[in-house]
Amino acid sequence: MAHPVEQMQSHLAEKMDAVNTLIRTRMASEHAPRIPEVTAHLVEAGGKRIRPLLTLAAADICGYQGDHDVRLAATVEFIHTATLLHDDVVDESDQRRGRPTANLLWDNQSSVLVGDYLFARSFQLMVETGSLRVLDILANAAAVIAEGEVLQLSVARNLGVTEETYIKVVRGKTAALFAAATQVGGVIAEATEDEIEALWAYGDALGISFQMVDDLIDYGDAADTGKNTGDDLREGKMTMPVILAIARAEGDDMAFWERVIGKGKVEEGDVARATEILHRTGALDTTRDRALEWSAAAKEALDLLPQGPLTDTLSDLADYVVARIS
Amino acid sequence: MAHPVEQMQSHLAEKMDAVNTLIRTRMASEHAPRIPEVTAHLVEAGGKRIRPLLTLAAADICGYQGDHDVRLAATVEFIHTATLLHDDVVDESDQRRGRPTANLLWDNQSSVLVGDYLFARSFQLMVETGSLRVLDILANAAAVIAEGEVLQLSVARNLGVTEETYIKVVRGKTAALFAAATQVGGVIAEATEDEIEALWAYGDALGISFQMVDDLIDYGDAADTGKNTGDDLREGKMTMPVILAIARAEGDDMAFWERVIGKGKVEEGDVARATEILHRTGALDTTRDRALEWSAAAKEALDLLPQGPLTDTLSDLADYVVARIS
Numbered sequence: 001m002a003h004p005v006e007q008m009q010s011h012l013a014e015k016m017d018a019v020n021t022l023i024r025t026r027m028a029s030e031h032a033p034r035i036p037e038v039t040a041h042l043v044e045a046g047g048k049r050i051r052p053l054l055t056l057a058a059a060d061i062c063g064y065q066g067d068h069d070v071r072l073a074a075t076v077e078f079i080h081t082a083t084l085l086h087d088d089v090v091d092e093s094d095q096r097r098g099r100p101t102a103n104l105l106w107d108n109q110s111s112v113l114v115g116d117y118l119f120a121r122s123f124q125l126m127v128e129t130g131s132l133r134v135l136d137i138l139a140n141a142a143a144v145i146a147e148g149e150v151l152q153l154s155v156a157r158n159l160g161v162t163e164e165t166y167i168k169v170v171r172g173k174t175a176a177l178f179a180a181a182t183q184v185g186g187v188i189a190e191a192t193e194d195e196i197e198a199l200w201a202y203g204d205a206l207g208i209s210f211q212m213v214d215d216l217i218d219y220g221d222a223a224d225t226g227k228n229t230g231d232d233l234r235e236g237k238m239t240m241p242v243i244l245a246i247a248r249a250e251g252d253d254m255a256f257w258e259r260v261i262g263k264g265k266v267e268e269g270d271v272a273r274a275t276e277i278l279h280r281t282g283a284l285d286t287t288r289d290r291a292l293e294w295s296a297a298a299k300e301a302l303d304l305l306p307q308g309p310l311t312d313t314l315s316d317l318a319d320y321v322v323a324r325i326s
Numbered sequence: 327m328a329h330p331v332e333q334m335q336s337h338l339a340e341k342m343d344a345v346n347t348l349i350r351t352r353m354a355s356e357h358a359p360r361i362p363e364v365t366a367h368l369v370e371a372g373g374k375r376i377r378p379l380l381t382l383a384a385a386d387i388c389g390y391q392g393d394h395d396v397r398l399a400a401t402v403e404f405i406h407t408a409t410l411l412h413d414d415v416v417d418e419s420d421q422r423r424g425r426p427t428a429n430l431l432w433d434n435q436s437s438v439l440v441g442d443y444l445f446a447r448s449f450q451l452m453v454e455t456g457s458l459r460v461l462d463i464l465a466n467a468a469a470v471i472a473e474g475e476v477l478q479l480s481v482a483r484n485l486g487v488t489e490e491t492y493i494k495v496v497r498g499k500t501a502a503l504f505a506a507a508t509q510v511g512g513v514i515a516e517a518t519e520d521e522i523e524a525l526w527a528y529g530d531a532l533g534i535s536f537q538m539v540d541d542l543i544d545y546g547d548a549a550d551t552g553k554n555t556g557d558d559l560r561e562g563k564m565t566m567p568v569i570l571a572i573a574r575a576e577g578d579d580m581a582f583w584e585r586v587i588g589k590g591k592v593e594e595g596d597v598a599r600a601t602e603i604l605h606r607t608g609a610l611d612t613t614r615d616r617a618l619e620w621s622a623a624a625k626e627a628l629d630l631l632p633q634g635p636l637t638d639t640l641s642d643l644a645d646y647v648v649a650r651i652s
Contacts, residue, residue: 031494032476089415089438112415112438113475119445120468127461135453135461142446149439150358168357 058185085115148172175207384511467506474498501533
């Protein structure tokens with residue numbers, strides 16, 4: 001099938017042009033020229049703009065005729081970019097690892113402050129829609145995002161993390177913004193409550209599925225991604241495959257996880273050994289099953305929405321997310 | 327005279343109790359217990375709560391009877407605390423200097439993410455007031471704050487900085503939140519446009535005066551502050567006294583500023599020499615005059631407001647801010 005993101009980009013091309021223009025305009029700062037310098041490489045870097053596309057698609061599916069969808073699409077992209085900048089803030093130990101993050105080009109302080117600027121700008125944009133309900137949804141999403149990121153940080157290297165905690169983290173770091181992006185599209189279109197709820201459920205399930213696939217990819221369980229593997233292991237992240245493997249640990253497995261994840265002592269060959277354990281215990285298979293279930297849940301939510309080409313594309317997108325692993 | 331902040335605390339004690347309760351409630355996170363751990367030492371540290379007091383006082387002066395003033399007071403304190411946490415994020419070079427900031431107790435990532443959480447919480451609180459105008463004012467203030475901080479970062483060690491740029495930085499880092507704090511108090515009280523404008527002008531002028539006094543204190547030009555002197559010099563900050571001294575540089579002065587501020591090569595005895603130059607060129611005197619002018623402007627703005635004991639206290643506060651240097 002044609003790439004669903006490209007289908008959306010093509011279907012919503014005129015709106016996306018307006019979104020991109022608005023992003024460039026609002027990113028500028030008369031007083032602080034460093035701001036667009038820092039953001040340009042993120043905002044212009046040819047990201048797929050999946051979150052703003054979700055907002056535009058949701059509004060379109062629900063028959064929206066105005067132009068607040070463009071503001072909200074730019075809003076979610078600004079929030080996404082701000083969280084990327086803040087994720088780039090690293091501690092000394094991470095800097096030694098030499099990751100090519102924004103803050104090696106700039107510095108921690110610029111990453112933080114320019115991220116704050118983009119949050120403020122996103123906030124101004126959503127106020128312009130005049131919808132208190134939209135503001136409420138996005139304020140709550142912002143809180144869930146920050147809470148999820150803090151939770152992830154505080155449970156790193158904690159072997160006792162449950163699947164329930166993992167889902168909370170994932171809802172924060174990924175699904176909350178997807179779900180808010182689709183939901184606000186329905187809200188400004190004055191969709192029915194059932195439709196608005198379905199849009200939230202779609203974004204939420206899509207985001208969780210997306211993150212589980214990302215977790216699998218980090219252990220090399222996907223072809224041609226061009227992504228480095230083993231980062232999650234080195235950072236001691238308690239992702240879905242690791243949580244399952246620890247629950248099913250046998251023989252020396254537990255000692256391995258305690259050393260590598262618990263104590264952060266990663267040696268040569270550990271990524272390969274982790275991958276072997278994840279295969280042997282079926283942790284990768286179960287994670288794949290879960291990702292497929294969430295993808296199916298996302299598609300099911302779409303049944304409650306008006307049907308049309310963009311609804312079909314959202315369904316294709318839910319398939320596409322898991323196509324990388326199936 | 328009695329300390330005007332204590333006067334406000336006493337006059338608004340019941341409201342401040344409600345603010346403190348709300349802060350504690352909203353700071354909590356069911357999912358991420360680290361959040362209150364990080365914020366507690368900031369929020370509970372017995373700060374004067376001057377910003378929430380300004381919001382409560384403004385609303386009271388304008389005859390407000392409801393309880394949104396409590397939400398907005400907690401909002402501005404959350405924004406203030408979030409900016410403190412983000413200011414604490416330092417780069418490696420700063421860490422060597424060993425400042426006792428929050429992020430030595432925790433880490434850069436926690437400071438950033440918990441700050442983001444507090445921003446999101448403040449956003450939720452202001453949405454609860456249901457006032458789009460309040461949201462607009464606070465969104466704009468958030469943008470001005472971030473812009474001012476980035477501007478300050480990008481003009482550090484730049485000897486060509488003008489007084490105009492300095493005022494922009496100060497409006498961002500200090501005055502914008504003071505001005506928004508007083509202004510939103512008037513807005514929820516449905517004060518007249520003249521009163522709302524006067525409240526903004528008061529907060530703005532108070533904030534600028536406050537920051538200029540802070541700049542003077544950093545060069546030891548005040549008694550009994552308990553504050554370390556010379557930090558601004560070591561960080562290469564282009565504060566008002568330095569801007570004036572550079573404009574009036576004579577003899578070897580310029581070479582000194584180029585080495586110390588421009589190149590950041592600070593040697594033993596440089597703080598004393600900087601202070602000597604600032605005295606000789608009259609830079610400290612002129613900064614003091616400017617601070618007094620802004621303090622007078624703050625008091626003048628109060629003439630347009632309903633008069634009463636709290637209006638008098640705000641006037642005393644403008645005097646108190648400069649009392650440290652006169």
